[in-house]
Amino acid sequence: MSDRIKEKLSILADAAKYDVSCSSSGSNRKNKDKGLGNASNGICHAYTEDGRCVSLLKILLTNFCIYDCAYCVSRKSNDVKRAAFTVQEVVDLTINFYRRNYIEGLFLSSGIFTNPDYTMERLVQVAKKLRLEHNFNGYIHLKTIPGASEELMKEAGKWADRLSINVEMPTEKSLALLAPDKKREDMIKPMLYLKQEILANKEEKKIFKKTPSFAPAGQSTQMVIGATPETDLEILYMANGFYKTMNMRRVYYSGYVPISNDNRLPAIGTPVPMIRENRLYQADWLMRFYGFKVNEIVDKENPLLDIDIDPKLGWALRNMNLFPMDINTIDYQLLMRVPGIGIQSANKITAARKFSRITWEHLKKIGISINRAKYFIHTDSEFEKKDLQPLQIKQIILQEGNSKYKPNFSPQLKMF
């Protein structure tokens, strides 16, 4: 018995690991009637050797699947071991992991067996059982199965903190190529439905405080990048659209890990596009927290993000006419845009300059990255870097900096 559950867990965790979402924040579920757990800010309880955070028990209910999506390890035609948990097994694992403080909650997804509704119904059962039978108030993220009925989605939102439907591919064309069984429309329609339900629930809660929550941590989505030829421009415009029109909490970018010999896809052994993925997340952060518009990050002339420098530095170098700026007077919104200054440093600088003139010494202590910022700001002392061209600045920063990706920048192939 215990050997079987060990095997199932290893198969169904392994199959779930390409779903990158691990967030467990954004909900505000309190511990009710002295039950088990709560969900608020999200805690990363462990980190795997690939450096990714482990916050949730992230598993598939089953990796049996009727679909044959080329990029997916659980595709019908793939020769892998198959397994399926019972509803009770998932509930027991969640509760016992949670009580030991291993996890913040459950992220349950599934291969599609029989049909979408049948699958979705099982996912909902797990969440319902956790909430009602175990008074479990920890975090629950359910994957919404494309094609599942609206009644089931509504039921799911009643018990889950977050729901997500993966858009899978950045464009419809790529989806048609790699996942012929799936239609973009089957993903967009439920997203719109969830958006409306979430908004309606928020309105209702304003009037009746006791209204039960509907997916209080909102919805998110994910797309695979690097499996198909889309540019960063296409990817970021798509993400921007999701943030603007779908009220998505997060868009995740999953660098394609080659798992198949299918000739529609990069061959096994092709490196995972990790730098590109990192640059996309940086761009995503600029849109969500730094007030950047998507067209300031990528445009028709620059459809690809620079691999060797981050997108904020890239933007600054393209806009040298704005710099240098006076650190003692620069507007907060622009201060955040200075390379080498993050949100926290920007907050400290604006607080500190109410008391005294800011000097380089202050900036050093506050902890900004002087090596970057010095080309873009000046203090009361003279600004000395005025004659440098953007390309020269880039070269100096690259030479001084010790990027973890440096070995990858060299265009020459290492033979040994």
Next chain:
Amino acid sequence: MNIVIYDGSFEGLMTAIFEIYEYKIAQPNIVNSNKETGSLFGNVHEVQTNKEKTARVFKKLKDKLTPNAFSNLYKTFLSEIKDIENILYRYIAYILSSKVSVENDYSNADVLELQQITKKVHREKHRMEAFVRFQLTQDQLYFCIIQPDFNVLPLISKHFKNRYADQRWLIYDSSRKYGLYYDLETVEEVSMNFENDVNNKAELKSICDEKEELYQKLWCIYFGSINIAARKNMKLHIQHMPKRYWRYLTEKNNVN
């Protein structure tokens, strides 16, 4: 230099600060009586911890500080880092000397340093909320041993009480020899000397619930299975989970 000795408690420090003003002690150097060794040069003033004096310092500070900055005083004190008493004293002296609110004056060295210590203590608090790994005993107590860099037990109490309201638990700090025990009603500080080696498997097995070993094993399987080998990045792994914590983490030392 005038030496001011206090008993190592937060109230003791507040009394010391009160008396520095009361007796107009110039250039004070505050030292913890539990830590200081060797001879002390200069005049020595010994402080008896006093509730009333503490309360008066608190009252004055509450007028001058936002609730957040006020609670940071205690948080930074728990860092137990060298000279924290004197940094706190200088900070408080600066706050009291100014007519306007200066708690965000990061151009002042002490204000900035306290902010940075607050951040470190907060990070350690957060780590303990993450890295506690409960083990279930036969009498259904969830227990865990930790060894945090700072004295953060007082700061994590509320989190565990709110979250694990329906199970008895004990979190023990083996460096500072005390723990928190929750009995389904309240959390209490308990002092004890827990000599047992946390990693003595045979001994643990004798006190643990029959299912405990299975769930530890399942957790380790899970931890191994969700790793993507093609993305291996040990530097990042260790940055997030520094090695000094590994001996208390089930998934990092249950390798077999």
